Amino acid sequence: MEPFAKPTAWRLTRCLTCGCEAHYRFEYTVSKNAEDEATCRACYWRQWAQDERRRHGAYADLTPVPAAEAREHAEQHGYDYLAALTDPSYRDDPHHVRCRYCNRLAAERMGDIAFGCRCQTNPSRARQTPNPPGQKQRALLKDSGLAVLAWWDHEANDLSQWETVTVTARREAAWRCPDCGLQFTARVHDMIHRAQCPSCEPKRRAEWEAEYERYQGTPVADVPELLAAWADDEDPRTVPVSGYGRLHRFRCPSGHHPRVSPYTYLRSGCPSCRSQETRTAGLEAVEADPAPFRLSPEIASQWHPTLNGRISLAKLSPRSRRTVWWRDPGCGHEWQDTPEQRDKGQRLRCPECRTILDSLAFHFPDLATEWSPVNPVSAWHVGPSGQTVFVPTWVCSAIPEHVWQASLPSRAAGSGCPECREHGKSQIELDHHEAAERAFGKAASGQAVRHGAFVRRSVWHVDITVELGDGHKLAIEYDGSYWHADKADVDEEKSRDLLAAGYLVARLREHPLPALPIDDPGYTEFVVHSTAPNPDGVISRVRQWVSERRLPGSW
Template structure:
């Protein structure tokens, strides 16, 4: 069984590996070792997906988790042995050398071609000097991003693109009645206000009004990537951080560094200790393994028995720090004002078919949370394809597409059905296969719902943010 890690636990694992979350996770959802986390390296700033299992393994081996840092260090080591003369010759040219500039452009084009050959999008070419070229790529099918050597590129583990054009809106397998998202972006699909001023995570107490002036929280959204000033209420440090990060988990870099140091000290101490060194853990031990030989830093799951009688499988450090995960879940379920899948993700609720093994139909989107690990049968709204996975796995960015037609969660068609009806089926991509803010390599064509003879090109942003409709109808109305 996969080890469960809480959101707080994953933050400690990331800090110890020199990483942090690069997107807003759901604090109510824990993680298993097979989840992909979108992270940012605190050393080089490269964003990439890693599994917790991989992160813990590299940390235990003493190797850098960030592949960009790892391969750059590998390059430097290789040059120290084989290519010192080449490195010197390359550095003598200087940044303004036109020959080096031309060589860089050529290397970028070459990297783009190779990435496209393997169904990747080149995010950035990190190193194109002596040694192996290091690139950051993103799979065009599943969105998984990673750093690697250019010539290590191979097919993504997701299998590559599947039917990228998708299903036309007119041929949608199942239409679901839904309210159209506000065109001004003032409300998220869950019904929560998008404005930072309405955030309840406590981040507004950190807002540095003096340094941010004249900027105010009411002009920013909670998921904004804009860097603004914050001030720690504990140590009073003023620092810059993106809005989305602080709305999820307000934290101070200086206090975090102190916590990381304490965590490292505790971790080093745990390395010299076994489960048997902790009387409470030894009393709760219910596994066949010998507790006198199991290290406190072991990342494998073991069986415990809690005072209530639950038998969770957890890592020793997880049980010591967080207690029985079943008891934690029971406390969470007993909390008032809970929200379930129907409220948090109406689109997932619309694709819900049934829970595996639930013949009586006890579990529905109205009593199951988005973080649930129950096996659910889903039916794609666009193509009708059915498959089985858990709600929490569907919520991960890496799994947010239909495996058959490529429909993406939060698509343009789902959020703006009236606009999707005017999407020209001759467009290279279905409105189910792109998001309102997705990058397109073409300007979408539209067909007026009132008069099919009216056809025009216009960006999605113009239609959504600026509420622009058919220009021919608008011209006739103005005349």
């Protein structure tokens, strides 16, 4: 229902089977096609929920979800509720929702809605890209020590790819299964999260399904390992190892009494023992290097000074699930949450103000002072490397009259006020800018211009921009003969875009540059000479040309 932009762009679609309208990325559709799975999440979750209810049989939850409850749940997590996608709607059935922040339509289950829209996901500063100047580059795959390195196909992949690919890369690479030797291609990101062979994985899945089905007809009493640990009141001769979803009591050699399904205990053992092993490994890691296991400085700065009793902040792990009190020193709001939940998903600095952790204001306070009040949110609501639906406006801290627009990543990477910046501007260009200020009263230098009429580029940097009194603008471009000798095409494209945006365009082209093939009443050229510059005289001629097309005294 929307034109194709790029593989990673969200695009509105309508399902040809059920008619549900939702946004999907093209690369997501391609991956689902490869898995022979429905792209439409409404179709997928409807079928999944039916299969789950069929699997649980008489124990399936058939309590309908009231529409009011679903609506309240969606609105609480940043969605507008549109409709239930089944009638009646049970607990695992999908619902049609729209994100209040990015307007993305989706088919989500109640549990998925609780995570919020992915547009509100706020990665920690350590994982954000691009990297600020001086920050260590992202970890290379070859140095990661991950088990997936054994799958890397050194014969099929170039050496340059091996030397440069990172652990977060989404590029395609060649792999070789260490078990069967099959060669295949897959994205690096997918293999890191779940390395699987296209040939071996279906076989393993089939073997697991066959085993699970076989154990459905096998009683616990026939499996010695389960019978030895059985501590439930039911007769083990009547309880099947798998199926039905019932939990039963076991006793492990360490004395724990977990309540789990027989199949889970057979395959995974005692969950308490596994937790103890994980905890022991974690403590050993803390003793070896405690720094990575402390709360981030920003979260620690919000520790409530009086309501946490004898709980020690220094000993609290970032992964702790203990509910404690927090207070934002900026707004004074207080709330309860666990350290683990604070560092997940949206990662809010204050849940009431909806400010975020690792914001521009926290990491770059100097840039935050230049954040314009005309922006729809504050500098505490955006990340230094985040993407916004609007182009942020900035106000120069040195000269408040200088106002410009620039993206967050460009500012975090070191860009400053284009008018105060002299780097990249020739002296002759600066002289003509000063002459324009004398002639017109006010002129901007190096301003970034964006407009919906631009078709060549999304943004152009104009040498000199003048605001005219009747709402029009004048763009003055200085074309040096050395730098613009082979840029006639770019100069023409820039001029035509500016004209389409309603600018009057005057180009000062050094001799012997040829004239551009532009025939438009809002465009003119003046020949200038680098050996005999006359900024005031040239700008005076530009002013006269503007006057001939406008009422005198309109600026």
